[in-house]
Amino acid sequence: MLSQPDSALSNAAYADDVIDLMYKLMEYRNQEIRHRLEKVGRAVSMLHRDVLLLIYHFAKVAQGDVLEIGPYIGGSTIAAAFGVRESGGAKKIISVEAGGRLKHFRIPSRNIFIDLKKNLRRFGVSESVTLINGYSFEGTTISAIRQMLGHGEVGLFTFDADNDVRRDLDCYGDLFADGCWVVIDDYCGPAAKATPLRAQVDELVSAGRLVPFGYYGWGTWVGQWRV
Numbered sequence: 001m002l003s004q005p006d007s008a009l010s011n012a013a014y015a016d017d018v019i020d021l022m023y024k025l026m027e028y029r030n031q032e033i034r035h036r037l038e039k040v041g042r043a044v045s046m047l048h049r050d051v052l053l054l055i056y057h058f059a060k061v062a063q064g065d066v067l068e069i070g071p072y073i074g075g076s077t078i079a080a081a082f083g084v085r086e087s088g089g090a091k092k093i094i095s096v097e098a099g100g101r102l103k104h105f106r107i108p109s110r111n112i113f114i115d116l117k118k119n120l121r122r123f124g125v126s127e128s129v130t131l132i133n134g135y136s137f138e139g140t141t142i143s144a145i146r147q148m149l150g151h152g153e154v155g156l157f158t159f160d161a162d163n164d165v166r167r168d169l170d171c172y173g174d175l176f177a178d179g180c181w182v183v184i185d186d187y188c189g190p191a192a193k194a195t196p197l198r199a200q201v202d203e204l205v206s207a208g209r210l211v212p213f214g215y216y217g218w219g220t221w222v223g224q225w226r227v
């Protein structure tokens, strides 16, 4: 069950919004974007196709910029960049990647940051994304982000990094618009990071800062930020 939303939003309107999102995803599954994002998913993403479709959708409809923590070699970033491009708007996409290497069974990388840049070029979106090579919690990353994004300007926040989403929400939450779309991977699932991350998300939902819209793919939490 999804928890009760903010009291200002009636239960009926909230239920309609949640169902509308499910319906929208169903529509995308029958459109050309599904094939494009399946190609991206196979080549460069760990995320489920439905989550890539939702990131695409949120980037397209969001009233504001995109902040991403943890692109790895670019799948989620490319989905967001397609959405921004197809929105016709001039939204910024800022993506923060620590780098390093990973022996992933399907999409390994010996140099994550180099592969990320290469894949953004390959899918034709490198011009629309500003990459930051560093950890989200480092001083240099924080000041770079704050130079590019102002208070209330973020319309989509995606977090697919470690098990401490609370740290980054505490750090960057003031940059989010009311109703900013939020995508948090590993809310459910076998990954060890799921347990602490889930507790953090549940606490923020209870506090009314996050409003859940559903769980998609392999355990990705999707919802909105409330100011």
Ligand SMILES: C[S@@+](CC[C@H](N)C(=O)[O-])C[C@H]1O[C@@H](n2cnc3c(N)ncnc32)[C@H](O)[C@@H]1O
Pocket: 044, 045, 046, 047, 069, 070, 071, 072, 073, 074, 075, 076, 077, 096, 097, 098, 099, 100, 112, 134, 135, 136, 137, 160, 161, 162
């Ligand atoms: C699960 S992968 C991301 C997968 C990607 N979103 C996709 O579509 O396939 C997690 C990535 O987050 C990066 N990472 C982990 N903690 C981070 C942090 N605090 N700041 C920035 N990047 C981080 C890792 O280097 C790794 O590349």
